């Protein structure tokens with residue numbers, strides 16, 4: 001915790017000195033990276049700073065309910081502006097921002113510090129100041145602790161964004177990454193104005209019909225490995241086409257499979273259009289999946305990780321093969 005307190009103070013000092021701050025979320029954004037971004041931006045604007053929120057990809061429709069989300073920009077021209085400080089949230093490496101090169105150029109032109117706030121185990125501490133807490137449920141939980149340390153004046157915009165990040169990254173306070181701190185934070189955020197019903201309806205219970213049909217195919221194929229405590233399933237490009245679903249629609253499936261009683265490890269293999277097979281691993285057990293995913297060149301968290309391999313999925317003679 002000593003480390004956390006030191007970084008917390010260091011980050012506060014940098015913010016105090018800066019006038020104009022750029023906040024960056026990871027590409028293909030989720031509720032956590034954008035919640036952390038918008039919460040920090042709301043706080044910074046409150047204390048009179050200029051804060052710009054950036055994400056390589058546009059705001060997903062299901063997150064449009066987040067306060068101050070309308071200010072999110074995907075404009076690369078932002079990187080030509082002069083910022084005093086850059087804060088990157090929920091990105092386990094610089095590649096995840098999608099703007100690694102633009103960042104490098106911006107820092108070279110006018111040196112400025114990069115603050116890295118994240119909860120991924122595989123984060124290599126790429127920032128000048130790094131606040132990486134692996135056992136945090138979410139980046140929003142870390143930002144919550146920061147804002148508590150700084151004794152800010154809370155308002156509902158900040159609370160709603162942070163609660164959304166914790167709720168989405170923990171699957172509604174249910175997945176194994178959910179600790180006491182996450183539950184306590186959400187409880188207090190509700191007291192500070194967060195609306196959990198709205199977050200649940202907008203960001204957690206928002207599965208589309210075609211998406212469920214696609215998941216249905218994967219559910220039908222669920223197979224328990226005879227040798228390992230592993231349950232796996234798969235989706236092919238044909239499945240996406242026949243269900244009129246996009247690759248994005250398979251997201252959430254592996255988290256959903258946490259409801260399974262059997263299997264310590266859940267593996268979902270998905271054929272992507274790019275010729276890669278993406279694997280998502282989930283566990284409720286005491287296994288470090290980031291290491292397992294690492295064997296295939298992937299990474300992630302202890303309880304949730306992923307990897308990609310070149311190839312296609314073929315199922316014949318009751319066997320699934322990668323060719």
Ligand SMILES: [Mn+2]
Nearest residue numbers: 032090138139
């Ligand atoms: Mn996260």
